[in-house]
Amino acid sequence: MTLAVDLRGSRELLLNLTLREIRGKYKRTVLGQVWSLLNPVAQLATYALVFGTILLNHPAPGDPSGVDVFVVWLATGLIPWLFFANVVTSGMGALIGNANLIQKVYFPRSSLVISAALALLFTSSIEMGVVLVLCLAFGGSPLLYLPATIFFMLMLFCLGLGISFMLSVANVYFRDTQHFVSILMQIWFYATPILYPITTIAGRYPHLVPWVRANPIERFTEIFRDTLYNGRWPTLIDSAIVTGVSLVVLVIGYAVFMKFEGRLAEEL
Amino acid sequence: MAESAIVVDNVSKRFRMYHERNQSIKAAILRRGRAKYDEFWALRDVSFEIPKGSTFGLIGENGSGKSTMLKCIARILRPNEGSIRSVGSLAALLELGSGFHPELSGRENVYLNGSILGMSKSQIDDKFDAIVDFSGIGEFIDQPVKNYSSGMYVRLGFSVAINVDPDILLVDEVLAVGDANFQDKCMEKFASFRKQGKTIVLVSHAMGSLRTLCDEAAWLDHGKLQRVGAAADIVDDYIDTGHAELETTETGATRWGSGEARITSVHLLTPDNVPVVRARTGDQVTLRINFETSEPVENPIFGFAIESREGVYVWGHNTLDSGFLPERINGVGKVDLDIPKLMLQPGPFTLLASIVDRTLTHTYDFVRDALSFEVDLGAPRESGGFIALGGEWGSLVPGSPIEREAATPS
Numbered sequence: 001m002t003l004a005v006d007l008r009g010s011r012e013l014l015l016n017l018t019l020r021e022i023r024g025k026y027k028r029t030v031l032g033q034v035w036s037l038l039n040p041v042a043q044l045a046t047y048a049l050v051f052g053t054i055l056l057n058h059p060a061p062g063d064p065s066g067v068d069v070f071v072v073w074l075a076t077g078l079i080p081w082l083f084f085a086n087v088v089t090s091g092m093g094a095l096i097g098n099a100n101l102i103q104k105v106y107f108p109r110s111s112l113v114i115s116a117a118l119a120l121l122f123t124s125s126i127e128m129g130v131v132l133v134l135c136l137a138f139g140g141s142p143l144l145y146l147p148a149t150i151f152f153m154l155m156l157f158c159l160g161l162g163i164s165f166m167l168s169v170a171n172v173y174f175r176d177t178q179h180f181v182s183i184l185m186q187i188w189f190y191a192t193p194i195l196y197p198i199t200t201i202a203g204r205y206p207h208l209v210p211w212v213r214a215n216p217i218e219r220f221t222e223i224f225r226d227t228l229y230n231g232r233w234p235t236l237i238d239s240a241i242v243t244g245v246s247l248v249v250l251v252i253g254y255a256v257f258m259k260f261e262g263r264l265a266e267e268l
Numbered sequence: 269m270a271e272s273a274i275v276v277d278n279v280s281k282r283f284r285m286y287h288e289r290n291q292s293i294k295a296a297i298l299r300r301g302r303a304k305y306d307e308f309w310a311l312r313d314v315s316f317e318i319p320k321g322s323t324f325g326l327i328g329e330n331g332s333g334k335s336t337m338l339k340c341i342a343r344i345l346r347p348n349e350g351s352i353r354s355v356g357s358l359a360a361l362l363e364l365g366s367g368f369h370p371e372l373s374g375r376e377n378v379y380l381n382g383s384i385l386g387m388s389k390s391q392i393d394d395k396f397d398a399i400v401d402f403s404g405i406g407e408f409i410d411q412p413v414k415n416y417s418s419g420m421y422v423r424l425g426f427s428v429a430i431n432v433d434p435d436i437l438l439v440d441e442v443l444a445v446g447d448a449n450f451q452d453k454c455m456e457k458f459a460s461f462r463k464q465g466k467t468i469v470l471v472s473h474a475m476g477s478l479r480t481l482c483d484e485a486a487w488l489d490h491g492k493l494q495r496v497g498a499a500a501d502i503v504d505d506y507i508d509t510g511h512a513e514l515e516t517t518e519t520g521a522t523r524w525g526s527g528e529a530r531i532t533s534v535h536l537l538t539p540d541n542v543p544v545v546r547a548r549t550g551d552q553v554t555l556r557i558n559f560e561t562s563e564p565v566e567n568p569i570f571g572f573a574i575e576s577r578e579g580v581y582v583w584g585h586n587t588l589d590s591g592f593l594p595e596r597i598n599g600v601g602k603v604d605l606d607i608p609k610l611m612l613q614p615g616p617f618t619l620l621a622s623i624v625d626r627t628l629t630h631t632y633d634f635v636r637d638a639l640s641f642e643v644d645l646g647a648p649r650e651s652g653g654f655i656a657l658g659g660e661w662g663s664l665v666p667g668s669p670i671e672r673e674a675a676t677p678s
Contacts, residue, residue, distance in 0.1 A: 012383045013386075017383075020369050027412070028371060104363040105367060107386070262346035265344045
């Protein structure tokens with residue numbers, strides 16, 4: 001597969017570009033890398049307050065773990081979503097943000113999109129570690145299912161990367177893409193049962209459930225809630241669907257990217 | 269025929285010039301996905317070979333396709349037709365320090381930029397000291413590069429790029445970076461590149477340096493290959509015929525330029541402001557350009573050059589060198605260059621004068637053979653060549669009585 005060859009050939013470039021992303025982002029801030037944790041924590045706290053305390057969402061306790069804390073339940077869905085959404089948006093802007101570099105130096109252009117995603121994989125892994133500790137602290141047993149959690153984080157990475165491959169070139173041709181996508185991501189977020197349990201929908205609008213479940217991120221959310229919150233292996237059907245969808249999207253995304261790669265320097 | 273480092277085979281490159289670009293989805297939908305554009309061939313069926321170990325120049329007017337050619341060789345642009353084959357590793361100096369992240373330190377940026385140019389970490393480790401040393405950045409290497417002066421920025425970028433040690437080096441108009449000291453180092457580096465048998469491809473408007481640096485050159489005109497051959501021939505041909513606005517003045521001088529500012533006359537003056545065509549070695553003289561403009565000209569750079577009668581480039585100097593930077597000229601005027609001692613050996617010389625823009629790439633007016641003058645024997649009196657250095661003999665060991673004879677003109 002050419003993607004793998006590409007990756008191996010430019011391993012050091014990818015590493016350096018990723019480090020640039022990670023180091024450059026919080027330079028000259030007092031808190032530095034702590035910001036990358038504070039941000040999701042603040043979002044988590046806000047959503048927990050609004051949807052847990054005020055709107056009184058109450059998902060079923062973890063089965064079989066017995067964990068029954070809304071914030072933890074929320075975090076197991078929200079943190080993977082934030083990872084995915086950030087991979088999509090930052091990958092989408094990676095080409096335009098480095099227009100100058102693309103026009104002046106030859107190097108594999110895909111490394112810009114990949115390194116943006118890798119930088120987020122790094123910071124999100126830390127966040128996921130914190131979520132893991134939270135689950136552990138409230139009596140869950142996430143360590144047993146850690147291999148599955150890691151595997152599906154990688155699948156989520158592939159899905160996000162595949163989409164951002166496509167969007168990054170689309171954004172070069174139509175600058176509207178980024179604005180359009182930011183609206184779309186909002187809708188996608190609320191359409192996915194992250195802030196509320198899917199049982200809320202099942203109770204009131206049962207006919208909508210198949211539509212909600214057609215969303216691969218819903219499947220991912222289920223999977224992460226299983227491995228972290230509920231403390232059980234994800235269902236085979238969910239696992240098969242997300243793995244298949246993620247890999248197919250990555251392959252298509254990369255193919256689209258390579259088709260347009262040659263003309264990036266003149267179209268930017 | 270020597271082995272080729274680069275083979276350019278029937279290369280054509282087409283650009284799309286959009287009238288109204290579909291950069292919005294609404295526009296794309298309204299026009300059903302068809303953006304209106306004109307096609308414009310920046311390069312058309314260009315073929316040439318660059319022999320291994322040679323220095324090759326690409327010349328042509330602005331918009332002739334020479335930079336496009338260089339970018340195609342550098343693989344930044346992909347030709348629509350034809351192919352370019354190159355043997356060995358390749359590095360392009362198109363814009364220096366373009367991959368730098370302003371918030372990161374010089375050190376971090378060296379590693380980042382090096383890897384973008386294709387170096388591995390261990391290669392950069394090996395070259396790191398050489399890179400820092402060459403750039404002259406010194407202790408600032410651990411400062412964020414946004415605190416660098418523009419000169420330091422470019423110097424560091426150049427140092428990284430040149431230390432990639434490619435088999436083929438592509439250079440676009442970057443010879444004019446840094447101060448004189450740094451330029452000397454660059455020229456040395458180029459010379460050592462050539463000695464190592466590496467191939468260099470240059471794009472430049474500086475015909476003088478192209479003529480002396482390059483072995484061969486290709487002349488592009490509106491995307492088509494005009495001629496390819498020995499650099500000196502091509503450059504002379506180009507200067508003689510290549511410029512549409514070339515004309516001959518009443519005095520037989522050739523001139524070209526866009527004409528917003530024109531040199532009306534050039535004079536060699538004595539300290540009493542008397543125009544002359546003879547001077548002695550060591551005389552105090554003034555070189556004057558009288559000019560007029562048809563519209564206000566921003567940031568003009570005035571320049572003089574002296575050539576021997578045989579066409580050897582002896583000296584050149586412009587207002588940018590001196591940091592004498594007028595903001596604007598308008599109407600009729602003059603500018604003087606005072607020379608305290610004319611350090612030329614006796615012989616016939618010609619004076620060239622120019623008015624160009626701040627980037628030195630756009631010529632308002634350039635007059636060859638603007639003035640012919642003769643230098644007579646004066647003081648100091650030295651044996652030969654074009655220039656006098658005013659040296660003094662001394663410190664003889666073992667000592668001996670010395671007979672001194674006044675070096676007066678005969």
